[in-house]
Amino acid sequence: MSGIYLSTHKLIRKLGHLAQRFYVPHEAGDSEQIILYTEVTSYCNNRCTFCAIDKVKRKGFIKGRVRERVRELISFYPDIKFLVYFHLVGEPLLYDGLEDYIRMLQLPNAELWVCTNGVLLTDERMKGLQQAGLKNIWLSMFYTNESDYKKYVRTDNFKSASRNLFNLLSKNEMFDKIRIVTFSENADAVKEAIMRKNNVILQTSREKDEWSGKSKRNFICISINGDVCFNWKDYNFDSSIGNICELDGDIIIKEYDRLRRESLMV
Secondary structure (H helix, E strand, O other): OOOOOOOHHHHHHHHOHHHHHHOOOOHHHHHOOEEEEEOOEOOOOOOOOOOOHHHOOOOOEOOHHHHHHHHHHHHOOOOOOEEEEEOOOOOHHHOOOHHHHHHHOOOOOEEEEEEEOOOOOOHHHHHHHHHHOOOEEEEEOOOOOHHHHHHHHOOOOHHHHHHHHHHHHHOHHHOOEEEEEOOOOOOHHHHHHOOOOOOEEEEOOOOOOOOOOOOOOOOEEEOOOOEEEOOOOOOOOOOOOEEOOOOOHHHHHHHHHHHHHHHHHO
């Protein structure tokens, strides 16, 4: 059966669980997990100098049909593990429907992460995310000192972001995994706060990737409007292969497989 590929969407819709019993996963499912970025908004409450958000043409929040199709894509490939980030550009916590979307994607083969700048990660929001089933948080505390934060993030959100970061760390048991990343070299206060917290990882001196050219790795990236590409640096989806609302899932997975194999040959 390993060489047989079924046309999943039409078949599974018709035959339901019977079709899933005979479905054979694509190559990506046999060899690695797939990282999938599902963008939920193009709005942000920061204006970082290193971000392409001011160049992004699309505006607004994720469309309802796009959410449904993302869920279908993941659920139709039960033997592939998807590492799902609710992010691409924009700040996910600006999206009021985030918790509902998290509930939608509570699938056995999906590991869900919210990526946030922390400004809106209040106690109330943390509880809402946890109650929705979220188990993993990625918090980008871009700079751990206020002067650099104001200079490069270009807002006065430092105190809110820092307060929420340390509050999250004090309640780390609410989540399975927490990842903190910063461009700062000196993050001593954060290092002290995460001592003996085995579910927290801190990455300091993070590199600033330019939003141009091609990423070294391939991901499935889906915009708020449903456009699909495989390069997160393509912020306007110029290399899009089409819209998830119109594409068969097999096309998306096979194109991901092709690009992944090409990258391994380089």
